[in-house]
Amino acid sequence: xxxxxxxxxxxxxxxxxxxxxxxxxxxxxxxxxxxxxxxxxxxxxxxxxxxxxxxxxxxxxxxxxxxxxxxxxxxxxxxxxxxxxxxxxxxxxxxxxxxxxxxxxxxxxxxxxxxx
Amino acid sequence: xxxxxxxxxxxxxxxxxxxxxxxxxxxxxxxxxxxxxxxxxxxxxxxxxxxxxxxxxxxxxxxxxxxxxxxxxxxxxxxxxxxxxxxxxxxxxxxxxxxxxxxxxxxxxxxx
Numbered sequence: 001x002x003x004x005x006x007x008x009x010x011x012x013x014x015x016x017x018x019x020x021x022x023x024x025x026x027x028x029x030x031x032x033x034x035x036x037x038x039x040x041x042x043x044x045x046x047x048x049x050x051x052x053x054x055x056x057x058x059x060x061x062x063x064x065x066x067x068x069x070x071x072x073x074x075x076x077x078x079x080x081x082x083x084x085x086x087x088x089x090x091x092x093x094x095x096x097x098x099x100x101x102x103x104x105x106x107x108x109x110x111x112x113x114x115x116x
Numbered sequence: 117x118x119x120x121x122x123x124x125x126x127x128x129x130x131x132x133x134x135x136x137x138x139x140x141x142x143x144x145x146x147x148x149x150x151x152x153x154x155x156x157x158x159x160x161x162x163x164x165x166x167x168x169x170x171x172x173x174x175x176x177x178x179x180x181x182x183x184x185x186x187x188x189x190x191x192x193x194x195x196x197x198x199x200x201x202x203x204x205x206x207x208x209x210x211x212x213x214x215x216x217x218x219x220x221x222x223x224x225x226x227x228x
Contacts (some may be wrong), residue, residue, distance in 0.1 A: 004158065035216075042120070043159070043204065043218035056215055091158060105216065107151075107158035 002026045004108035006092050012114045013082055021077045021111045023092030032075045033093040033105065034067065036060070043091065049075065082115045089113075122205050122219035129227050134192040136222045138205030141186060145207040148181060150190045153202045153221065162203070163190070192224075200226045 005024045013019050025032050034046040047057040049067050066078045075094075079086055089112050093105040119141045128134045140148070146167050151159040165172045165179045165188070172179045178191040192199055202221040 035218075040220075042220050043206075043216075045215045045217070048215070058215070093159075104161045104164075107160070109156065109158045 002106075004092055004094055004106050006090075006108035006111050008111060009109065010112045010114070012116065015084055015115055016081050019079050019082055019113065021079075021090050021092075021113070023075045023077070023108055024073055025075055025092065025094030026106055027073070029094035029096050029106070031055075031095050031097070032067075032069070034077045035091045035093065035107075036088040037091065037110075038085075038088040046077070046090075079113075082113075084115050087113055087115045120205055120207060120217055120219035122203075122222045124220060125223050125225070127225045127227065128195050130195060130197055132195055134190075134195045134199070134224055134226075136190045136192075136203050136205075136224065138188040138190075138219055139186055140188065140205070140207050140217075142207060142217070143183075143186065147208045148179075148188050149204075149206040149208070149216070150177075150179065151204040151206060151218075153204065155201075159204060195224075195226050197226045197228060200224055 007022045032049045035043050036046055037043045045058050047061045047067055048055045064080045068076050089110045091110045092108040095105045122138045147164050149164045150162045152162045153159050163174050163177050163179055165181050170181055176193045180189045188205055202223050204221045205219040206216045208216055
């Protein structure tokens with residue numbers, strides 16, 4: 001069964017460093033998403049991406065964040081200068097139709113980011 | 117603003133029914149979802165309900181939606197130890213391109 005994969009499973013970084021979280025969405029999916037979950041908090045939407053551009057983003061997704069689909073299979077989330085409060089589990093998701101109608105978003109297992 | 121609330125913990129005995137409750141605030145929600153997260157895994161869609169429905173049944177799962185009270189519940193019949201996981205309620209908004217709004221999740225523990 002096809003699945004969304006994410007690497008690494010755990011990333012530890014120093015405050016101020018850049019990190020890139022990687023995701024491989026399901027191959028025929030067209031819409032891609034990043035969410036994050038700070039420990040003990042809700043899963044929060046960060047950004048959606050379609051047709052090589054951002055289609056929606058939340059207030060959390062500020063200038064420190066960027067997304068890219070560099071090669072037709074990977075979907076990356078970059079944090080330019082990490083802060084302690086960026087420590088969270090980051091989930092990638094993909095689907096075929098966006099949320100204009102019912103559609104299942106398939107989630108990856110997540111990358112746990114720890115900023116020291 | 118939009119908010120989704122759930123109780124954090126639920127403990128049941130194997131074979132009993134589990135009922136996980138959720139309240140939401142956005143009346144424009146089009147679909148409401150239940151996701152399951154097992155340890156070390158991503159969120160897996162269990163079931164969903166369109167906002168103009170009251171009930172949906174899918175094998176051991178029953179979803180009830182009270183749109184007036186903005187209350188959603190998930191009933192798991194004959195709960196098994198394999199059902200132990202965190203269950204997330206989520207809603208999507210009309211016209212949104214991906215903004216699923218999640219609750220904090222309810223941790224279901226099933227005791228043998």
